[in-house]
Amino acid sequence: MERHLTAPGVRIRGLTVVYNTPSGELPAVSGVDLTLAPGTITGVVGESGSGKSTLALSMLNAVQPPGRISAGSVEIDGLGDVVRLRGEELRRTRGRKVGYVFQAAQNSLNPLKTIGAQLLDLGRSHDVGDLRALVRDARELLGRMGMDGARVLDSRQHELSGGMRQRVGIMFALVLDARVVVLDEPTTALDMITQATILRIIREVHDERALTTLVITHDVGAVAEVADDLAVMYGGRVVEHGPVAEVLGAPEHPYTRGLIRAIPRLSGDLGLARALPGRPPTLGTLPAAGCVFRERCESSLDLCRTAEPVPAARAGRTVACHLPGPHAVPVKRKEYA
Numbered sequence: 001m002e003r004h005l006t007a008p009g010v011r012i013r014g015l016t017v018v019y020n021t022p023s024g025e026l027p028a029v030s031g032v033d034l035t036l037a038p039g040t041i042t043g044v045v046g047e048s049g050s051g052k053s054t055l056a057l058s059m060l061n062a063v064q065p066p067g068r069i070s071a072g073s074v075e076i077d078g079l080g081d082v083v084r085l086r087g088e089e090l091r092r093t094r095g096r097k098v099g100y101v102f103q104a105a106q107n108s109l110n111p112l113k114t115i116g117a118q119l120l121d122l123g124r125s126h127d128v129g130d131l132r133a134l135v136r137d138a139r140e141l142l143g144r145m146g147m148d149g150a151r152v153l154d155s156r157q158h159e160l161s162g163g164m165r166q167r168v169g170i171m172f173a174l175v176l177d178a179r180v181v182v183l184d185e186p187t188t189a190l191d192m193i194t195q196a197t198i199l200r201i202i203r204e205v206h207d208e209r210a211l212t213t214l215v216i217t218h219d220v221g222a223v224a225e226v227a228d229d230l231a232v233m234y235g236g237r238v239v240e241h242g243p244v245a246e247v248l249g250a251p252e253h254p255y256t257r258g259l260i261r262a263i264p265r266l267s268g269d270l271g272l273a274r275a276l277p278g279r280p281p282t283l284g285t286l287p288a289a290g291c292v293f294r295e296r297c298e299s300s301l302d303l304c305r306t307a308e309p310v311p312a313a314r315a316g317r318t319v320a321c322h323l324p325g326p327h328a329v330p331v332k333r334k335e336y337a
């Protein structure tokens with residue numbers, strides 16, 4: 001199969017995605033700027049409802065009603081602005097150019113057809129010339145993820161466990177040789193050890209195929225092992241973005257600090273792990289002005305009530321916070337200390 005040597009860059013600019021609710025259209029993603037450097041894996045973390053999945057869907061222009069992309073662009077090298085793609089062009093982009101596993105991928109297989117038949121359907125719908133090579137590639141990917149590839153291709157969904165379906169989903173995301181890959185919670189149905197293995201394989205395949213990858217997860221610890229860069233989302237904003245070791249080792253945004261403190265594995269001491277107080281906002285409770293994190297922030301200023309902080313470069317990353325930086329507070333962890 002054709003292999004590409006240079007990975008594409010992705011530039012998300014001013015992306016706003018709204019959902020129509022009984023109180024009108026409310027933003028789930030608000031004016032997000034995010035650059036995925038060619039050949040990198042970017043992890044996206046943040047509590048439930050922070051807009052991670054909505055951002056992932058936008059990268060395929062796949063936001064469904066009652067949602068819509070109301071502003072902004074997602075420029076992918078070689079593809080242009082995905083937000084402007086329509087119809088056949090958009091269909092061909094999804095899967096072939098931008099591979100993806102969405103949440104609940106393990107439930108999105110056709111229960112009546114074998115995985116192999118679905119693979120051939122996928123290949124045909126994207127005009128793959130060499131279907132034998134496609135099957136070979138699928139078998140090899142499944143084998144690497146610890147499964148008997150031939151047997152899985154002969155199976156139907158109900159014959160596979162949740163973890164196996166999830167790995168099948170990852171195979172589908174990678175098998176068409178897409179150059180940008182979006183993985184939304186790719187390992188949630190897997191136990192810790194399998195999770196680590198699968199993330200390692202994602203990293204290997206990513207490097208071999210020169211991909212640019214976005215991985216969304218709740219698990220900051222897991223993503224720390226696999227990502228180059230980390231984007232932290234809160235209330236539909238990217239509040240901090242930069243090299244993963246720097247963001248986790250010396251978080252600048254109070255929300256990033258809170259997230260890390262809540263994870264015993266990252267805070268380095270079980271006794272010090274502290275849940276973040278309060279709850280993340282929902283679309284209806286997002287403040288109309290000021291910083292979206294101010295209610296839960298330990299160091300909020302008067303300014304935070306009135307002015308929304310603009311993301312700015314500092315300490316080798318981008319941070320959206322009014323507090324003067326660098327604010328680096330080292331986190332106790334060998335690898336990042």
Ligand SMILES: Nc1ncnc2c1ncn2[C@@H]1O[C@H](COP(=O)(O)OP(=O)(O)OP(=O)(O)O)[C@@H](O)[C@H]1O
Nearest residue numbers: 019028047048049050051052053054055066282283
């Ligand atoms: N179809 C929808 N209709 C209305 N609101 C929605 C819809 N889908 C998502 N939302 C809202 O948009 C916000 C962002 O949701 P999103 O699923 O993108 O967050 P997330 O960070 O991926 O959360 P999770 O980790 O739970 O998947 C949430 O407040 C959510 O309730």
